[in-house]
Amino acid sequence: MKIIKYILQLLVLASIAGACKKDEAKPVADIFYKVNIVDKTVTFTNETKGAVSYKWDFGDGTSSTETSPVHTYPEKGKYVPTLYATTQDGSVAEGSTVIYIAKTSPVKLDDNSLADWDEVKDYEIVSGAGETFFKRAKFDYDAQYIYVYLEMASKAANADIFDFYLDTDNNAGTGLVTDIPEGGYDVLLEGAILDGWFDVFNHKGAQNEFSFDPTGVTEFYTVGTKVETGGILKFEMRLNRSKIKGLSATKAFRVGIIATKGDWSATLGRIPDAGKPSLLINFE
Template identity: 55%
Template sequence: MKKIKATALFCTTLLGISISSCKKDYVPQTDLAYDVVVDGATASFKVTTKGVTGYKWDFGDGTTSTDAAPTHTYPGKGKYVPTLVASVNGKTTESSTVLRIAKTSPVKINDNSLADWDAVTKDVLPLGSKKGIFRAVKMDYDGNYIYVYGEIAAKKSDGTIFDFYIDSDNNPGTGLATGTFTDGGYDILLEGQLFVAGVDIFYHNGATQQAFSFAQQSIADAYTVGTVKEEGGILKFEMRIARGKLKGLTGSGARFGIQVTKSDWSVGLGSAPDDGGPSYFLDMSE
């Protein structure tokens, strides 16, 4: 995740005294400064002024702390104004700054756990009569990645073939416009035995939008399979797709449709959402 460092340095005042501006001939009795390092939704605060005691932090989201150098995780995207009230060389002083927290995801792809997906409740793909072996599909995203969670009634050793149809620019005027899923023009196809040999990456290159024609790409680190677990006949898995690696995925939204097929291509095993209907729109405008 991208880390952002900010420094809060203010012309400060004794509490109860109002000063509308820092005039050139005014020498403040106390200065209170601190650095803030933001990593995702977590901010780490460090006071740089000497002689400070009696720390009282208000993080701007209804929570507080009296630690000298606190670390605080914000509840989500938004603008927050953390404020510190403290004593500097015996004089009570206040300083504030503005933090903007970007969209983050609770998903950790390499923690050998799927429990973090319990916190993902917004983007749950609808499963209908054609779901087949699908039992659940969720999605999430942040500035760098799109995350996918799935449950299918299968085993890793089955070699199930996955097809991920992606309308990466959310533009029905580009990409494959006919076929499995409606409401999109599918620019990208990820296809293969996800748990055995991985998937290949294809970009649509048909002369028309009705031509099912995709050219294979060689793109390193475009996707990563995370934790995979087999429990009670259900195969649970997670993966992430690098938004900056595949064309069009850095925009404000994309459409997704997923199909699974038997390892010898003989039988279609399911679809999420139902094939023949609209794909799922992942709104990434936050």
């Protein structure tokens, strides 16, 4: 009996010893980092715990051993950066994320200024001598929004109505054909923007039919700074691309704007000028 007891004790001790060895797993670093993207430059802020060294694979064929590197990507696109963190005893943990490098815009709607529009030069329309209402329009974009700047001979109290004709697929073979050349207009945005209403309509039916269905979409636009001086009204706004049919997936779109008096009694002006093609904005 004593021999059996002794053997059992050895087995228990061996079992305990084996369990201890299994529990002695090497500690692994707790991966955590933040990313901040400005244009093509990404700042990686590394807050990983338990590591003594790091290696970053930025997902574009380059790497770094800095703790919190700043990296500029070569072009727009989707990238998967990975952080490898090594502990004191040589254990390696890794953590990846997906980032999208896309065009950014200098336009800020909450800065109480229109000065940032001075940096926007790619998509600008200056009206000709025959256009007496609109003076200038500018457009910019990023992955989420389309930014619009309008300058005109008016004042906010007039509650002018604006009709934005959007060829959201850049295909003249779909959408309404109007007197705004080189587009088939899939979406109409209409309303007195500075009087607090603006609606989205999608075209239906034949291309020669002015037939638009209300979509009921809300919160698709935001108005920023507006300035009135010397009989000239300037204001900025942005359109949410994901809320407007076709604007999230398209590679390019066209836009033309017609302004009408707040009581619908007369057309005030248009931009681009009458007879001129709508403005093509190329997201690529």
